Amino acid sequence: MTNLLAARAQMAVSLAFHIVFAVAGIGMPLLMVVAERRWRTTGDPVHLELAKRWAKGTAILFAVGAVSGTVLSFELGLLWPRFMEVAGPVIGMPFSLEGFAFFTEAIFLGIYLYGWERISARAHLLAGLAVAASGAASGVFVVIANAWMNAPAGFRLVDGRPIEVDPLAAMLNPAAFSQVLHMTIAAYAATGFAVAGIHAAMLLRDRASAFHRRALGVALVVAVPAALLQPISGDISARFVARWQPAKLAAMEAQFATEAGAPLRVGGWPDAAHRRTRFALEIPRGLSLLAFHDSRATVAGLEAFAEDEWPAVRVVHPAFQVMVGIGTYLALAALWVVWTAARRRDLAASRGLLRTLVIGGPLGFVAVEAGWVVTEVGRQPWLIYGVLRTSEAVTPMPGLVVTFSAFTLLYCFLGAVVGWLLYRLVISTRRGAPAAGPSGVEAR
Amino acid sequence: MTITLADLAAAVIMAALTAYALFGGADFGGGVWDLLASGPRRDAQRALIAEAIQPIWEANHVWLILVIVLLFTCFPSAFAALAVTLHIPLALMLIGIVLRGSAFTFRAYAGAGEATDRRWGRTFAIASLVTPLLLGVCVGAIAAGRVGVRVGGGFLARFVAPWLTPFAVAVGCFALALFAFLAAVYLTLEAKDGALREDFRRRALGGAAAVFVTAAGVLLLAHGAAPRVRAGLTTAPWALALHAATGIAAVTAIVALWTRRFGAARIAAAAQVALILAGWALAQYPYLMPPQYAIGASAAPQRTLALVLGALAAGTILLAPSLIYLFRIFKAHGPTAGAGQRDA
Numbered sequence: 001m002t003n004l005l006a007a008r009a010q011m012a013v014s015l016a017f018h019i020v021f022a023v024a025g026i027g028m029p030l031l032m033v034v035a036e037r038r039w040r041t042t043g044d045p046v047h048l049e050l051a052k053r054w055a056k057g058t059a060i061l062f063a064v065g066a067v068s069g070t071v072l073s074f075e076l077g078l079l080w081p082r083f084m085e086v087a088g089p090v091i092g093m094p095f096s097l098e099g100f101a102f103f104t105e106a107i108f109l110g111i112y113l114y115g116w117e118r119i120s121a122r123a124h125l126l127a128g129l130a131v132a133a134s135g136a137a138s139g140v141f142v143v144i145a146n147a148w149m150n151a152p153a154g155f156r157l158v159d160g161r162p163i164e165v166d167p168l169a170a171m172l173n174p175a176a177f178s179q180v181l182h183m184t185i186a187a188y189a190a191t192g193f194a195v196a197g198i199h200a201a202m203l204l205r206d207r208a209s210a211f212h213r214r215a216l217g218v219a220l221v222v223a224v225p226a227a228l229l230q231p232i233s234g235d236i237s238a239r240f241v242a243r244w245q246p247a248k249l250a251a252m253e254a255q256f257a258t259e260a261g262a263p264l265r266v267g268g269w270p271d272a273a274h275r276r277t278r279f280a281l282e283i284p285r286g287l288s289l290l291a292f293h294d295s296r297a298t299v300a301g302l303e304a305f306a307e308d309e310w311p312a313v314r315v316v317h318p319a320f321q322v323m324v325g326i327g328t329y330l331a332l333a334a335l336w337v338v339w340t341a342a343r344r345r346d347l348a349a350s351r352g353l354l355r356t357l358v359i360g361g362p363l364g365f366v367a368v369e370a371g372w373v374v375t376e377v378g379r380q381p382w383l384i385y386g387v388l389r390t391s392e393a394v395t396p397m398p399g400l401v402v403t404f405s406a407f408t409l410l411y412c413f414l415g416a417v418v419g420w421l422l423y424r425l426v427i428s429t430r431r432g433a434p435a436a437g438p439s440g441v442e443a444r
Numbered sequence: 445m446t447i448t449l450a451d452l453a454a455a456v457i458m459a460a461l462t463a464y465a466l467f468g469g470a471d472f473g474g475g476v477w478d479l480l481a482s483g484p485r486r487d488a489q490r491a492l493i494a495e496a497i498q499p500i501w502e503a504n505h506v507w508l509i510l511v512i513v514l515l516f517t518c519f520p521s522a523f524a525a526l527a528v529t530l531h532i533p534l535a536l537m538l539i540g541i542v543l544r545g546s547a548f549t550f551r552a553y554a555g556a557g558e559a560t561d562r563r564w565g566r567t568f569a570i571a572s573l574v575t576p577l578l579l580g581v582c583v584g585a586i587a588a589g590r591v592g593v594r595v596g597g598g599f600l601a602r603f604v605a606p607w608l609t610p611f612a613v614a615v616g617c618f619a620l621a622l623f624a625f626l627a628a629v630y631l632t633l634e635a636k637d638g639a640l641r642e643d644f645r646r647r648a649l650g651g652a653a654a655v656f657v658t659a660a661g662v663l664l665l666a667h668g669a670a671p672r673v674r675a676g677l678t679t680a681p682w683a684l685a686l687h688a689a690t691g692i693a694a695v696t697a698i699v700a701l702w703t704r705r706f707g708a709a710r711i712a713a714a715a716q717v718a719l720i721l722a723g724w725a726l727a728q729y730p731y732l733m734p735p736q737y738a739i740g741a742s743a744a745p746q747r748t749l750a751l752v753l754g755a756l757a758a759g760t761i762l763l764a765p766s767l768i769y770l771f772r773i774f775k776a777h778g779p780t781a782g783a784g785q786r787d788a
């Protein structure tokens with residue numbers, strides 16, 4: 001494994017790990033706030049219980065999110081010092097703002113988790129809202145920074161140094177809007193469906209449980225609108241990529257030839273050596289239509305670019321297919337929910353719907369990971385698109401395979417522990433036993 | 445002498461680092477006392493530490509993140525050099541940070557029986573010991589002027605020798621002693637029970653002794669290893685005043701502990717730590733990291749500095765009331781304030 005590959009792999013593992021907790025950190029506070037608010041308006045104690053149980057899970061997720069995020073802030077420098085030299089003054093601004101969002105989030109999460117008895121009910125709900133808002137804000141800021149890597153703006157690089165630096169222009173880069181919109185919705189969709197999936201599974205075993213019915217209801221309030229909006233937002237993202245990163249679009253769609261009226265490929269196995277894609281189901285003119293909203297538009301294929309500027313087609317194309325497939329599945333599931341609710345039918349009465357939701361549970365997170373693979377691997381070989389190559393930015397420190405292995409093992413271990421703890425939390429709910437609180441204090 | 449935006453940015457970074465030492469550092473110190481918990485009230489000591497840290501450690505931890513992001517935004521080349529030379533201790537420190545935070549949380553929420561709890565507890569405690577040590581080693585390497593200096597030679601010369609020095613290790617021990625001292629002082633105020641308070645009073649006095657010994661070691665080694673900092677600390681015009689102030693704070697802390705005036709001890713101990721860090725920063729001025737990275741020369745463009753400082757000012761106005769609110773809720777030590785309530 002070369003040093004560059006180890007660095008990329010370590011970055012990928014760290015981010016793929018962090019994003020799970022980040023997404024939960026954006027979505028879970030909203031679920032808790034919705035549940036707590038329902039308790040306040042209806043007086044139904046089950047909703048209060050729900051908010052408290054979810055808060056426990058969130059506390060675990062948040063702690064791991066905080067430490068893995070810290071690792072990332074350092075890793076930007078530890079792995080890519082040259083990148084930070086260029087990017088720091090230009091795009092450091094949103095990271096600094098993110099720092100404030102973290103502060104707000106950590107402060108009010110502390111108050112939310114440990115302040116049930118110490119502040120008024122109203123102040124408590126407001127604290128929850130502050131957590132939800134600042135969680136979303138941290139996501140927005142860091143995605144703006146990432147968008148800048150896709151569509152660099154606000155500086156010129158002369159002799160390896162950034163000049164004419166304008167951090168505000170950098171933050172308002174052309175990719176920012178579409179990426180922020182898509183990621184934020186993704187966070188709500190993924191969390192909402194994951195929670196809905198868990199409680200749907202519990203309902204399949206015990207249809208009468210009031211706890212799980214309420215939980216499913218709250219989760220779907222967040223999940224369904226997000227899943228319905230996501231394909232629309234994805235279309236905006238795709239059209240952005242088509243205009244600004246044509247090589248990435250070609251890799252996403254496994255499009256080798258430059259052609260007018262290009263087809264949309266479903267599935268298929270890109271064969272870079274022969275410059276064609278086999279076994280794909282092709283929808284005539286579909287790609288031109290979707291990417292440019294014009295069925296005769298010309299789509300640049302990979303052959304239009306030097307081969308050393310091709311992203312890894314065999315990674316990007318399947319990852320994109322996975323995301324879009326899941327997006328379609330979740331949107332259809334959401335429609336089913338809407339259809340059932342509109343007819344005033346009981347959501348928990350349909351085994352089919354519950355099963356569909358159980359399958360949807362992990363899929364939102366899978367789509368998030370796949371989407372990031374599309375964005376990041378599709379940007380290669382560039383770290384800052386068109387400005388700085390990944391290979392130019394890597395640290396001179398040798399033997400990165402050691403740190404890569406160490407962090408991978410650490411994250412596997414932490415992931416397993418978190419999974420186990422959450423599983424216990426859910427199981428204890430099913431048995432109706434009180435879940436363990438901090439230091440074993442029982443839930444009230 | 446005029447104060448430039450770059451100076452201001454460096455001062456803000458130093459202030460954030462000081463806040464991290466005073467708050468986050470004390471949380472690590474708490475972990476050290478968890479490791480060293482002993483005597484008949486061992487479990488009560490651990491419970492008190494956990495209760496004190498639980499609601500606030502994540503907020504306290506953000507100070508470190510602020511230091512890092514401000515460093516790479518305002519002094520990008522210095523950050524890059526730091527990340528290259530100190531790759532190994534920083535990576536190890538990160539592992540410490542990850543294990544500390546997650547083990548602490550897992551112990552609090554696992555409720556999986558004594559044995560598992562104890563294992564998480566030990567992980568938390570050991571990580572709390574190692575992380576400040578490594579942080580101090582990094583600071584030591586910077587003070588000694590070993591970061592970003594082109595050296596010939598192989599892997600060891602470039603990536604190990606700059607930080608694996610007696611001086612840097614001494615600074616590591618010093619940082620550890622300071623954090624443990626701070627934590628014990630703070631914990632005297634957290635304790636509701638007289639005997640427990642005495643436990644931490646004794647520990648605070650022991651911590652003060654450790655601070656004294658390690659500080660002497662650092663100064664001794666600085667002679668050869670960090671001449672610039674040492675010169676600053678001994679000959680600069682402000683040096684005497686600073687030493688006097690630090691000395692007064694240290695003595696006040698000990699006297700207050702001795703006479704059981706714990707509120708005063710907390711203020712004096714915090715002042716002592718803040719003054720020590722200020723002394724280091726002043727001794728290095730005008731360098732961020734001697735001898736290559738002067739504050740002015742390594743700073744980001746003016747526009748970046750102005751925007752970031754403006755954002756910091758605005759953010760502080762929003763943030764300060766929230767932070768005060770947090771500490772008011774959990775650290776207001778009235779006679780009845782929330783004795784032992786910990787419900788999630």
Ligand code: HDD
Pocket residue numbers: 143150175178179180182183185186187189190230231233234235237238239241323324325326327328330364365367368369370371372373374375376378
């Ligand atoms: C719940 C998760 C989820 C779902 C259901 C979808 N996506 Fe997505 N997608 C993401 C989660 C995501 C993401 C992980 O959040 C990404 C990675 C970077 C980003 O900003 O969003 C992303 C990136 C991303 C990009 C690349 C943007 C770039 O490189 O700048 C495109 C073109 C799409 N998406 C398009 C779609 C379409 C057409 C979908 C149709 C249904 C879709 N996504 C569903």
Ligand code: HEM
Pocket residue numbers: 008009011012015016017018019076080083142143145146369372373376377379380382383390
């Ligand atoms: C959290 C969700 C994210 C995931 C899962 C993710 C995933 C990845 C992956 C798979 C790579 C390796 C790409 C390759 O080398 O082929 C990578 C690289 C990288 N990512 Fe991301 N990414 C995420 C978000 C971000 C954000 C928000 C930033 C910065 C603000 C960022 C900065 C980088 C950098 C600097 C690299 C290394 C250089 C490069 O390979 O281009 N990533 N990431």
Ligand code: HEM
Pocket residue numbers: 018019021022023024025026061062063064065066067068069070071072073076102103105106135136138139140142143183502505506509
């Ligand atoms: C290079 C990329 C990234 C860096 C350097 C980074 C950095 C960090 C840091 C330092 C924290 C800890 C804050 C604390 O102590 O409270 C954190 C947490 C968080 N990050 Fe990231 N992050 C990155 C990618 C992302 C992405 C892509 C998202 C989401 C879209 C995201 C969203 C969050 C959220 C919501 C939190 C709050 C903590 C939680 O709820 O788990 N981050 N991040």
